[in-house]
Amino acid sequence: MLAKASGAWKGLWAFAATEARVQLHEYLSIASTVFVQVIFIFFVWLLAPLSLLPFALVGSMVFSAFVIGERVLDEAAYIRIDHKLNELYHASPLSPESYYLGMGIGVLVAYLPTLTFLGLLTETVHPLAPLTAGLLILVLGTVWLIASSLGYILSTFFRDMRAIWPYATLLFNFFGVLPPVFYPLGLFPAGLSSLALALPPSAGAALVMCAMGLEPLSSGQILYAALALTIEAIALCSLAIYWSRRSSREGD
Amino acid sequence: MKKVYRSRGRPSVEALRGLDLEVRRGERVALLGRNGAGKTTFLKIASTLLLPSDGKLEIFGIDAVRRPEEVRPLIAVVPQEGHPFYHLTPWEQVYTYLRSRGFTRETAQERAETSLKDMGIFDIRDQLNVTLSGGQQQRTMVATVLATEAPLLFLDEPTLGMDPFARRGVWSALRKLTERGSTILLTTHYLDEAESLSHRVYIVEHGHVVAEGTAEDLKRRVGGTVRVTLPEVGVRTEDYESYGRVMKGDGVLHVITEPSRVSEILNAALARGVAATVGPVTLEEAFLQLVGKAIEEDAR
Numbered sequence: 331m332l333a334k335a336s337g338a339w340k341g342l343w344a345f346a347a348t349e350a351r352v353q354l355h356e357y358l359s360i361a362s363t364v365f366v367q368v369i370f371i372f373f374v375w376l377l378a379p380l381s382l383l384p385f386a387l388v389g390s391m392v393f394s395a396f397v398i399g400e401r402v403l404d405e406a407a408y409i410r411i412d413h414k415l416n417e418l419y420h421a422s423p424l425s426p427e428s429y430y431l432g433m434g435i436g437v438l439v440a441y442l443p444t445l446t447f448l449g450l451l452t453e454t455v456h457p458l459a460p461l462t463a464g465l466l467i468l469v470l471g472t473v474w475l476i477a478s479s480l481g482y483i484l485s486t487f488f489r490d491m492r493a494i495w496p497y498a499t500l501l502f503n504f505f506g507v508l509p510p511v512f513y514p515l516g517l518f519p520a521g522l523s524s525l526a527l528a529l530p531p532s533a534g535a536a537l538v539m540c541a542m543g544l545e546p547l548s549s550g551q552i553l554y555a556a557l558a559l560t561i562e563a564i565a566l567c568s569l570a571i572y573w574s575r576r577s578s579r580e581g582d
Numbered sequence: 583m584k585k586v587y588r589s590r591g592r593p594s595v596e597a598l599r600g601l602d603l604e605v606r607r608g609e610r611v612a613l614l615g616r617n618g619a620g621k622t623t624f625l626k627i628a629s630t631l632l633l634p635s636d637g638k639l640e641i642f643g644i645d646a647v648r649r650p651e652e653v654r655p656l657i658a659v660v661p662q663e664g665h666p667f668y669h670l671t672p673w674e675q676v677y678t679y680l681r682s683r684g685f686t687r688e689t690a691q692e693r694a695e696t697s698l699k700d701m702g703i704f705d706i707r708d709q710l711n712v713t714l715s716g717g718q719q720q721r722t723m724v725a726t727v728l729a730t731e732a733p734l735l736f737l738d739e740p741t742l743g744m745d746p747f748a749r750r751g752v753w754s755a756l757r758k759l760t761e762r763g764s765t766i767l768l769t770t771h772y773l774d775e776a777e778s779l780s781h782r783v784y785i786v787e788h789g790h791v792v793a794e795g796t797a798e799d800l801k802r803r804v805g806g807t808v809r810v811t812l813p814e815v816g817v818r819t820e821d822y823e824s825y826g827r828v829m830k831g832d833g834v835l836h837v838i839t840e841p842s843r844v845s846e847i848l849n850a851a852l853a854r855g856v857a858a859t860v861g862p863v864t865l866e867e868a869f870l871q872l873v874g875k876a877i878e879e880d881a882r
Binding site for chain 1: 626629630631632634644650651655658659660661662663664665666667668669670674678679681682683684685710723726727730736851
């Protein structure tokens with residue numbers, strides 16, 4: 331069974347390295363992801379009370395991890411619709427699940443400079459305890475897994491790149507910006523806080539903000555947000571594995 | 583093999599209507615047909631990328647419909663109008679693809695180098711694919727797939743957009759691969775390519791095979807091995823029908839006949855003050871005739 335499981339991930343790291351190379355050749359795109367966050371942080375520093383800066387920094391990191399899903403959606407759809415490279419890879423020993431997750435890992439590599447930069451900035455503004463830093467990494471990883479899985483699954487439904495851009499931008503910005511990701515949960519309508527704690531980016535941000543001592547959460551809220559994130563990650567990852575296998579052959 | 587595309591609100595499309603073919607180990611077989619005849623649909627089914635509506639497909643004794651994951655390590659595909667990753671170089675494209683198929687670093691490096699040399703793009707191996715011409719990108723795609731040396735290769739219009747030198751480079755590489763034991767099934771609209779490269783040819787029309795054989799076999803079915811071409815203006819078709827099959831071309835008449843009758847036709851043409859040229863019957867003529875006949879039969 332172990333051999334079967336490892337066979338299912340055959341070629342994962344090699345394909346992740348391929349996708350990372352593709353992303354790293356687009357260095358201007360990487361630079362722009364850093365630049366956008368720097369501009370945002372600059373305006374927060376300029377216009378908002380300094381006490382809100384750590385919130386914005388946490389939000390920027392969580393948002394960056396979440397918006398990877400949009401990039402995975404674009405990339406997976408682009409190389410399928412425009413390049414037909416899915417055919418090259420699916421008709422090969424590379425497993426469909428390695429193709430999906432490898433793409434997510436490759437795109438994550440492109441966001442590492444942004445995440446590292448924001449992490450260092452956070453450490454400077456609001457030093458993190460080792461446990462909090464560990465939780466931050468865990469949350470970012472979970473949000474990345476959820477977003478990549480979602481992005482990959484959605485990518486398989488589109489037949490035209492032009493249709494993708496508005497939907498992808500809307501989807502990932504709506505859930506990544508509107509809920510309390512960049513700002514405290516307390517500023518969100520109280521009646522909707524359960525919804526906010528169930529959405530991956532705001533659940534992740536709330537957990538990190540709580541661990542950093544920026545905004546307390548009740549133990550019930552912590553458990554609720556952690557469970558929501560875990561269940562969503564397991565469910566979406568499992569669905570993406572199933573869907574990647576199924577969509578590797580049209581008509582299945 | 584049958585394939586029906588069904589979509590809500592639109593009539594179903596019968597892409598394959600009982601297409602039946604066999605490719606032997608070590609063969610190079612060309613699948614010819616008009617646009618929409620079902621070639622790509624078949625190639626997609628054969629390469630485990632599309633589920634057939636009905637039918638059986640065996641690849642090296644494995645049921646490819648039920649167990650695609652067992653077939654995939656044995657095959658490689660050049661997709662129709664595919665492109666390499668724009669933000670990789672040709673070398674990276676071939677090397678990383680081989681790595682993702684499980685080849686060791688050393689083998690991947692060695693094969694990437696050989697394949698890029700065979701395709702004549704070794705000198706541009708470090709330029710980003712996005713900066714290359716369409717033909718060079720297509721060569722990169724072919725190099726990627728040929729480097730796998732997979733036992734069975736599916737190539738959907740592999741030389742599309744390539745110059746004549748590049749096309750011959752691909753032919754030569756494909757011949758080398760089959761000499762080493764690989765089997766090749768390709769589609770092409772270049773009939774000279776099919777003729778020069780393939781051991782056997784299948785002609786497909788409206789989802790089924792209308793003719794099969796070597797290029798020579800198919801040419802013989804046209805009714806002769808020699809073609810005499812006359813200008814259509816001032817020439818009456820019935821004057822030449824007794825010499826062989828008369829086909830109308832683009833402003834010309836082709837008389838398909840046997841070599842023994844060529845001098846008679848030339849004399850008849852000269853007597854009428856008409857110039858004529860003589861050449862061998864091509865696979866294109868056989869294709870036009872066989873497919874034309876199938877279209878007429880379908881219309882009836």
